[in-house]
Amino acid sequence: MSCAEWKREPTAYDVFFGLALPYKPPRNALAAFAWRRRVWLETTFALSMMQPWEKVLVACFVSLLLGSLVTGMYLYLPHHLSYIHGRAMYYLLGYDAGVSSAWKWSASWMTSGNVSSWAGGVINLNDDL
Known part of the structure; x- marks a missing residue:
């Protein structure tokens, strides 16, 4: 230099x-x-x-990792917070949620972050026409 x-x-x-x-x-x-x-x-x-190409590779890997982490938090954190709220109410107040609400909760995971749930409703509407 x-x-x-x-x-x-x-x-x-x-x-x-x-x-x-x-x-x-x-x-x-x-x-x-x-x-x-x-x-x-x-x-x-x-x-x-590191060489410049190695710096770029590390930056791409870190940004991909952080992007997937933020996406996962955006899609699944609200649902998990509602589950934690339900568990806290059970432990603090003693209210048993029951089997029907447990089935409802487990079925909600099928649509959590899933686009096909509303797309299927659109397809069914078009079939009726």
Whole structure:
């Protein structure tokens, strides 16, 4: 690395989108904060030791993992919270839900996050016409 490259002041674009991490923080306060976070991230997880294509591969894997986690929470967490609420009411108040509501709860899992439940109703409406 040349002396000029080492002394170069990076821009905010270099910090946010560059594959090579600049050695100095930029003058912009927001970009300097992002530079400090990026230095922490790259040194903690040894990303600074990787080739650029390896960094991209790790970033894709992490974003895919986080995306699937958020999607799963969006689809199934509300249903699970209602189940936990029912169990808490049973333990706190002593109300037994009974067999019929247990069947209703287990049948609701078939439609939780499933698009085909309302699509089947549309198909049945068209069959009647």
